[in-house]
Amino acid sequence: MxxxxxxxxxxxxxxxxxxxxxxxTLGGWSSAFWRTGVQPDDATIRQLLVYQNQLLAVGSFAGLSRAETNGIARWDGTGWLPFGATGCSEGGAIYAAVEFEGDLVVAGRFSSMDSTPAASVARWTGSDWQPLGDGFNDDVDALHVHAGELFAGGKFTLSGSTPTARLAKWNGTSWEQYAEVSATVNVITTYGTNVAIGGTFTIVNGGAASRLAVELAPGIWTDFLGGVNSTVNALVEAEGRLVVGGSFSLAGGVPVVRAAGWDGLTWQPMDLDANGSALGLQVADGVLYATGSFHGGGKLYVVKWEDSAWRALDDLVAPNGWCWSAVSWQGKLHVGGQFRAVGSDIVRGFARFDGVTWEAPEPPHGFEGTVWALEPHEGHLAIGGDITAIHGEAFPGVALWDSGTFLPLGDGLNGRVRALASTPLGLVAGGDFTASGTRPIPRVALWDGTEWQALGAGLDHTVTCLAWYDGAVHAGGYFEVGPSEAHVARWNGTEWESLGVGPRGILTAMGSYEGMLVVGGDFVFAGPSLASHVAAWTGTSWEGMGHGLPEPATCFQALGPVLAAGATNGGGFRAWNGVDWLEDPPLPGVTTVYSLGTFGGEFVAGTYSGVFVLRDGAWAPWPEAVTRGGVRAFAEFDGALWTGGDFQFAGPHSSASFGRWRDPLPxxxxxxxxxxxxxxxxxxxxxxxxxxxxxxxxxxxxxxxxxxxxxxxxxxxxxxxxxxxxxxxxxxxxxxxxxxxxxxxxxxxx
Known part of the structure; x- marks a missing residue:
């Protein structure tokens, strides 16, 4: 059957x-706002390989597009999917992978695969991951199958209690030392019928071997006339010779530039560029490719060997960052690395070349840029920041969330939007911008439902905060208004005017509370009143608030009778009790609170360490962490908590800069x-x-x-x-x- x-x-x-x-239950952080490509921003695809007709990627990433997996994923032709379940242990990385005896073997720096304990090396059996012996005590940087036997190289010195000084062979049941190598082995390959290794070492089995060694006979190694004078990252046999790539400038005493070929008798230069380094060498469809960083002739990161010279694949367009690996799959060259664009296309870490032009393998998705402000407005959620695009469409500075769709607001704004306020006049934006399309709009703008309008002559410097108070729009920031050169201003319907002799310093936060306009910033006086980093405008004069705050306020949030403030540089969280500001309760381990909000009748705080909730008199981490960046804005809208910032994950999901939490439902x-x-x-x-x-x-x-x-x-x-x-x-x-x-x-x- x-x-x-x-x-x-x-x-x-x-x-x-x-x-x-x-x-x-159903709930938690939404998975709808994932971002295309490797995650987070500093993630890298270290190797692409074809395994059982599937294209796999391994590297130091915590996700690939919407695939929630650490270090390994598979490409199905249109998108990334997990390979197995969750991949390697959190914070780990996979540096190498190879097919061995029909199974996939991966290695790198990890303690488990899909929660199965495995010390930096593991084997996929077709249904689950299994450890390969005792593994290793340090990074494994290279795997290679030579003459049917599996070799591993890296920084390790032990497998369990067995010495394996950086080069080991699998004997079917355990790892054994193959040669004693003095420093890291970065790469292993086959040259003719011999094993060849490259790295940072200078001694192999007690003999001199400068960064390169080839085993001529059991236990006998040579570096071919003195090896090379700096790190070897890549080795491949091509065109009848051993091609070596790295960061060296001499091969056997011959001047070379980052690449050279050994023909069995002499070294020949295969020069790349002195300002770069070769990270990989691969032969695909009979063509030799080098990957890395080669700055000569305009930054190049992947080149091919043609007519005795390295040449760009496309003279006009190329990946804009480090490339580590290239492999041919389904008739196209696929490249992995740490780049973030190909030409004008946003492409994170994975691109392909069809023989004529570069392609983005999957359509762009998610946010580009940081979200600094969120504001419910007329049944929608307004989003502001230094965002440039959402799902590949241009959204300069600002966007509107409308029942599952992002909508543009006219021509947008040409600089960072730092603050948004929903007012009876309309949606007001403040920030660093100076125009909407071709129309000058200096730093503060009003959305009239059709286009952005300037409010008078605008303001002469950055707006950091906005509030609706006493029937008017108020703004604070770096600008100066009126004879007193105030950093806080009121829009009177015709022009911006100062509020008396206000705080004598830059404003960073603003809010309305119990008939007062409360402002925070880098000041110690407001008018004649002593006001350490926080002050209140009563409608007629400026007053200090207790002993003030220890550091400039970043945000204010009212909840019932309580006014809370977040502050920088150790200021943390403070609550106003009507007399003074109290650190009650303290927010442990947090020095700066970027944002405050409310959700379900509780305070929430945004920090670089994620989201915290004030519950039962104490701060607690949010049930699912927001990681890899700060949370700089909150909004309670449509029964959900919305977050903005420069974070990259919300719970297990890729959710760059923008997230939505719903409480669990039955x-x-x-x-x-x-x-x-x-x-x-x-x-x-x-x-x-x-x-x-x-x-x-x-x-x-x-x-x-x-x-x-x-x-x-x-x-x-x-x-x-x-x-x-x-x-x-x-x-x-x-x-x-x-x-x-x-x-x-x-x-x-x-």
Missing amino acids: SRLRTLAAIPLVVTLCNATASAQ LTRVQDVANQDRSNPLPEGLGVTYVVGSELLLRTSSERADIYDVRGRRVGTVSLLPVDESTRSFLWDGRNTGGSAVSSGIYFLR
């Missing part, structure tokens, strides 16, 4: 819930499941249509979902497609995330 013959005949139980198999079970009998190997896939409860419609209209087996293991990922107002469908090919057919059984959609 075929393995998949009864897959659909046995009921496929479909539920919708959180990421874990035991979850009983799980709604599927009301109808179609059971269909299909033959192996499911050429057209397994299709299931089902009806969901109305409260789930918005959350399932364009999401992916995971398929779990009865043991709670994630085996696949599918897209949920809307059929009509209340029906969703998905198509599954009966394969797991590694591309292998699954066994018959009951599976769960989550």
Whole structure:
């Protein structure tokens, strides 16, 4: 009987819930705002390889587009998917991968794969990860299969208690030392019938070997006339010679520039550029490619060897940053690295070349730039910052969220939007901008529903904060207004005017509280009053507020009778008790509060360490962390908590600069499941249509979902497609995330 013959005949139980198999609720951070490419910003694809007709990427990343996986992912032709479940341990990285005896072996710096303990090296068996012996005590930088045997190189010195000084061979049950190497092995390859290694070492088995060594006979190594004089990162046999790449300038005493070839007798220069370094050498479809950073002739990061010289693939367009690896797959050259664009296209870490032009393999998605301000306005959510694009469309400075869609606001604004205020006049924006399209609008603007309008002559320097107070728009910042050169101003309908002799310093925060305009900033006096970093305008005069704040305020937030302030440089959180500002309760381990908001009747604080909530008299971390950047804005809108900043993850999801949290809701079970009998190997896939409860419609209209087996293991990922107002469908090919057919059984959609 075929393995998949009864897959659909046995009921496929479909539920919708959180990421874990035991979850009983739906909610948390949205996965809708993922960003294309490697995540976070400093992430890198170290190697691309083809394994069982699949294109895999490994590296030091915590996600690839919407694939929530550490260090490894697979490309299905249109998008990235996890390979296995969660990848390597959090904070780890995979530096090398190779196919060995039909299995995939990966290595790098990690302590587990899919939660299975593994010390920097592991083996994928087709259904799960297994450790490979005792692993290693330090980084593994290279893997290679030579003459049917598996080799590993790196910084390690031990496998368990066995000495393995930086070069080891797998004997079928454990790792054993293959040669004693004095420093890091970066690369291993085959040259003729011999093992060749490169790195930073100078001694192999007690003999001189300057960054390069080839084993001529068991235990006998040579560096071919003295090796090279600096690091070797790449080795490959091509055109009948050993090609070496790195950061060296001499090979066997011959002047060379970052690359050279050994023909068996002599070294020949294969010069790249003195200002760069070769990170990889690969042969794809008979062509030799070098990847790295080569600045000569305009910054190049991937070149090909043609007519005895290195040449650009495209004379006009190229990746704009470091490239590590190149591989041919389905007739195109795919490149991985740390670049962020190809030409004018936003492409993070992964691009392809079709022989004529560079391509972005997947359409852009997510935010480009930092969100500094969020403001509910007339049933929408206004978003401001130094954003430039959303989902690949131009959104200069500002956007509007409208029931699942981002809308532009006219021509946008040409600089950072630092503050937004919803007022009876309309939406007001303040910041560093000077124009909307071709229309001058200096630093403060009013959206009239059709276009941005200047408010008088504008202001002469940055606006950092806005508030509606006493029937008028008020602004604070770096600017100066009136004879007193005030940094706070009121729009009187015709022009900007000062509020007496205000605070004598830059303003950074503003809010309305109990009939007063409260401002914070870098000042110690407001008019004649002593006011340490915070002051209140009563409508007629400026007053200090208690002993003030220890550092400039970054934000204010009122909740009922309580006014709270966030501050910089150790100022943390302070609450006004009517007499003075108290650090009550303190926010442990946080020096700067970037933003304050409310959600469900509780204070929330945004910091570089994520989101905190003030609950039961104490601060607690948010249930799911916001990481890799600061949270600089909050808004409570449409039953959700919205966040903005320069963060890159919200919970497990890629959610660059913009996030949405919904409190968990009771799980709604599927009301109808179609059971269909299909033959192996499911050429057209397994299709299931089902009806969901109305409260789930918005959350399932364009999401992916995971398929779990009865043991709670994630085996696949599918897209949920809307059929009509209340029906969703998905198509599954009966394969797991590694591309292998699954066994018959009951599976769960989550």
